Amino acid sequence: MSNFKEDLMKVKAFAFDVxxxxxxxxxxxxxxxxxxxxxxxxDGYALQLAINSGYPIAIISGGNTExxxxxxxxxxxxxxxxxxxxxxxxxxxxxxxxxxxxxxxLYMGDDLPDYPVMKQVxxxxxxxxxxxxxxxxxxxxxxxxxxxxxxxxxxxxVLRVHGNxxxxxxx
Numbered sequence: 001m002s003n004f005k006e007d008l009m010k011v012k013a014f015a016f017d018v019x020x021x022x023x024x025x026x027x028x029x030x031x032x033x034x035x036x037x038x039x040x041x042x043d044g045y046a047l048q049l050a051i052n053s054g055y056p057i058a059i060i061s062g063g064n065t066e067x068x069x070x071x072x073x074x075x076x077x078x079x080x081x082x083x084x085x086x087x088x089x090x091x092x093x094x095x096x097x098x099x100x101x102x103x104x105x106l107y108m109g110d111d112l113p114d115y116p117v118m119k120q121v122x123x124x125x126x127x128x129x130x131x132x133x134x135x136x137x138x139x140x141x142x143x144x145x146x147x148x149x150x151x152x153x154x155x156x157x158v159l160r161v162h163g164n165x166x167x168x169x170x171x
Contacts, residue, residue, distance in 0.1 A: 004140050007123045008161040012104040014050060015091060015117070016151060018061035018068055018082075020110035021127060024147030034065060038147050044075050046155035051076045053164040058094040060087050062113055091117045108154055110134055110146050125154050 016022055023037035030036055050057060057079065059072050064083035072080045079097070081090035095102065103122035107114070110130040118124040118137050125140045127150035135141055142150040159165040 005161060007139055008106075008158050010104050010122055011055075011106045011158045011162075013056040013058075013098065013100050013106075014155065014158075015058040015060055015094070015105055015107045015121070017087075017109040017111075017114050018059060019063055020130070020146040021108050022059070022147065022151055024145070037063075037065070037068060039071055040147055040149055040152070042149050043147075043151035044071075046152040046159075047075050047077065049164075049166070050155050050159065053159060053162075055158075056094075056098045056100065058091070060084050060090045060094075060117070062087070087113055087117045088120070091120070106154060106158060108142075108151065126150075 019037070022043060023039060047057060057077055058081060059077055059079065060081045061068065062084055069080055069082060079094050081094070084090040102120045105121040106123040106125060107118055107121040108125045108127070109118050110126055112131065112133060114134060115137070118134065123140070124138045125142065126134045126138045127142050127144060127146040129145040130141070140154065142153045144150040144153050156165055
């Protein structure tokens, strides 16, 4: 088994699921049945810092709401794949677009739809409340739950190892 800090040195880009990663797993529903998602401000800061440091970031989710799309766009994300019933298709499209190798990707997912992509990447990670099948694939399990700073956790670790934490934020 490889050393996680050494694995972080290979990371050139990030990909994240939304529900259960960027938002909490338990969420209230609007009367029309659409889920009301949460967002963690510190996750947002870390995403912006990674973007400003030149890391490509993909958001790949089976969900498809304007609220999620708007949140991602407001953070400066441009590779937003919502309504992805087969996440590998969106993932491979993103890899091709940015000329990236799967070995250089840190992906964070939490549930079975993330499994096929997580088997491809070099650094599979998950929040502490991910399902067991996902945890069994991961090189790192954050001590934070989905929607509670797990994205900040992994981005900060990568940027610190690369010497980019806090240096490229546009104040």
